[in-house]
Amino acid sequence: MAVEIIMPKMGMGMEEGTVVEWLKQKGDSVKKGESVVSISSDKIEKELEAPEEGVLIDIEADVDDVVPIGQPLGYIGAPGEAVSSPAASAPAPEKKQEDQVVEVPEVASDPEPLKGEEPRLRVSPAARRLAKIKNVDLATVTGTGPMGRITKADVAAAQVKKAQQPAEAAKSAPTPVPVSSLSNGTAKKVTGMRKVISDRMFNSLQTTAQLTLQTTVDVTELIAFQKKAREAYQINDEVRLTITDFIAKAAINALLEHKAMNSIYEGDTITTFDTVHLGVAVALDEGLVVPVIKDADKKSLSAVSREIRKASKQARGSELNKLQLSGSTFTITSLGTYGVGFFTPVINPPEVGILGVGTISEQPVYVGDELKKRSLMPLSLTFDHRAVDGAPAAAFLATVKQNLEAPFKLVL
Structure with a gap:
């Protein structure tokens, strides 16, 4: 069977x-x-x-x-x-409503009611959905599946047949040329992860008052400090201490000092947290996921590094569960590896802030009266102006900058 x-x-x-x-x-x-x-x-x-x-x-x-x-x-x-077919099998426990085959009464040609039980059509879930989308009357479709069940292919064939019947009203109207016929292209329905990202980002921009502040950080000392720190952890495969790890720790410490940025906005309520649950965006071929480092403020730099590395590996292996992808209070995202400088990251609702990290570049900078080559990194902070005003958001960004320009503070 x-x-x-x-x-x-x-x-x-x-x-x-x-x-x-x-x-x-x-x-x-x-x-x-x-x-x-x-x-x-x-x-x-x-x-x-x-x-x-x-x-x-x-x-x-x-x-x-x-x-x-x-x-x-x-x-x-x-x-x-x-x-x-279900009718030919032995009686089974009652299924949930969504698991049952949808049955649609046939349209009788005789206007008078029929005696006895009315004949019914058998329809697969995929066929039912397509019929609804294409506005096809299932009673007019001939099923070719088991026991006369209407399949998706049957509905598609009926829709094509319906489209081939010219409508009188359309005869005199000019036929528009579809854009898809003007060039060779591939059409793909938006589903799965792409659909989720699309809906969330559209909803974010439609329901929040987003504003982006930008600053540049001199990370020359941070890069030198990172190299020394990596040498100290070179025998530990779980801790690599990347620049992203230091940025995450700098943001975590700044969120504890500027708690308004460590908040969520839901309905007409702003909830501010004492604990930081940091979201770290990870880019995949099929989209973007944001694993969450829970209780990040209670973790050392090396522990944060270890969790970011582990979460990134799990994300790329599709091993993250829903719990690991929810509950963040603030997010950081980076386009530095793509050569992008300043940009405007979109808030991950219901959070009120997201920090965007750009690519590090070497530039001539005056240090006192002397012109020196320094490593500069752009930061872009997008925040929800409904929950946070410009001044406290700017103060938070300034603290992140100070933390990164004095990296020894991040290991204390």
Whole structure:
């Protein structure tokens, strides 16, 4: 009997997941425990393993489909086996409402009510979603799936047929030329991590009063201090003491002194924290994640370095859970490795501030009356003006600068 590949629940707040990629195709043989399909939810991506050995006999959800938890993504069974219909199988425990097959009454040609039970259509979740998007009446679609079940392909075919029927009102209207037909391009639906980032950043700019302050830090002494510190930790693979580690520690210490920046703004309430939970943005090929260093103010420079290094490694291996990606009170983000100087980072709601770090460059600077070559680093602080005024935000940024220009303070 065919075994279902189910959309799992990967977090307490998860209600649905997105199919990212099928690693096996219909008809392929699979071994138990072998990765079959890649899925994502919120900012977590995971590969699902085959629950049994056999053949991937059916795929219910295509790439980019959004599927509720508990719904089947596909089926594994014996070669040539058909997917059993629920009606033919033995009675099973009552399923949740979202797990049940959606049934739509057929439209009867006779205006008088029918006697007995009205015939019903069987519709797959993917077909139902596509029909809703394309405004296709499911009662007009012929199902080609098991037991006459309407599949996504059936709805797509019906939509094409509907589009080929010319409307009288459209005959006299000029036909616009789609932009996509003017050049060769690849269209991709916004889903998964990209969709989450898109929604959060749009919401951030729409619901907050963001203002960015900028300053330049002389990190000549910091670079020299960092080199000496790294030599002291050269035998420790977990502690590398990067410039990012020092920036994080400088921000943590400044947040303890300027607590207004260590706040969140929700509804009509501003909550200020005594403890710093620092978010450190990590860039991935598919987007950006922000692992959180909890209770960062209680950790030494080397401990902060160790946690940042560990979180970055887990992020790139898609090993972070939702708890590790939530609860931050302030965030730092860097574009220094891309040669970017000043920029305007976007606040990660409900936080009220984010510190952007640019690339370090060597420039001639007057030190007293003498012109010297110094290493300068740009900082960009974006803050929510609803929660923090310009003066306290500027004072916070000045303290970060002072901490970085006197790096020995960061190890005390």
